[in-house]
Amino acid sequence: MTEQRRVNRGPGAAAANRAALIAAAREVFAESGFEAPLNLIARRAGVGQGSLYRHFADRESLALAVFEDNVVGLEAYAAQADTGLDQLLERIVDQVVTSIAFVELIDPSLTDGRLARMSSRVAALLGDHLDTARASGRVRPDLRCQDLMLALAMLAALLARAGAEERRGLAARGWSLIEQGLRA
Numbered sequence: 001m002t003e004q005r006r007v008n009r010g011p012g013a014a015a016a017n018r019a020a021l022i023a024a025a026r027e028v029f030a031e032s033g034f035e036a037p038l039n040l041i042a043r044r045a046g047v048g049q050g051s052l053y054r055h056f057a058d059r060e061s062l063a064l065a066v067f068e069d070n071v072v073g074l075e076a077y078a079a080q081a082d083t084g085l086d087q088l089l090e091r092i093v094d095q096v097v098t099s100i101a102f103v104e105l106i107d108p109s110l111t112d113g114r115l116a117r118m119s120s121r122v123a124a125l126l127g128d129h130l131d132t133a134r135a136s137g138r139v140r141p142d143l144r145c146q147d148l149m150l151a152l153a154m155l156a157a158l159l160a161r162a163g164a165e166e167r168r169g170l171a172a173r174g175w176s177l178i179e180q181g182l183r184a
Contacts, residue, residue: 018055018065020045026066030098034063064114070095071118078125085129085139089148089175092122096156097171100164123149139182151178 024044028036038059042052056062074095078088127145134141155174162170 014055017045017047017051020047021052021055021062022065022069025062026069026099029063029066030100034059038062064118066099067115067118070099071121074122074125078129083129085126085133088125088129089152092152093155093171093175096152096159097167100156100159100167119149137184140184143182148182151182154178 021041024041028041028044032040038052039049041062042049045052052062056065074088074091077083077091123145126148130139130143130145130148133139134143155171155178158174159167159171
């Protein structure tokens with residue numbers, strides 16, 4: 001997304017402004033990290049800083065909105081009939097690679113209730129698909145959802161330390177090694 005020239009679209013554009021802010025935040029945080037200037041996000045979204053703060057009280061609220069949007073996307077993807085555990089895990093790993101600024105939001109030790117609810121939703125998606133994979137013999141019979149969440153957190157921690165140019169290759173190699181341990 002390129003930076004847009006600000007145009008006062010009035011109060012009727014609130015939903016569009018919010019969506020533009022979330023999309024811009026996803027990009028800017030991925031490019032520049034979680035501490036990226038919020039005014040850059042507002043400019044990229046084509047709105048003023050006042051609009052940003054009307055929708056999001058602080059940086060964390062904006063990041064949580066992006067994470068929520070990611071979870072909603074995962075839920076829609078998981079609901080497709082042809083999505084299996086492998087495809088869902090690949091989509092989650094891809095989100096970790098492209099949204100590396102949000103790695104700290106994956107940390108299960110955080111006490112933010114909003115984050116805990118989103119994390120539970122992701123775990124529920126994985127659990128449903130894990131049951132099917134386990135029943136078909138594609139994964140180890142003792143594999144638990146908590147094991148998958150731990151594997152994802154370990155991979156996310158590794159990727160958080162990697163440079164942007166090496167992240168995708170490292171994610172592919174790391175996930176390949178993890179997958180070998182998941183198989184029956």
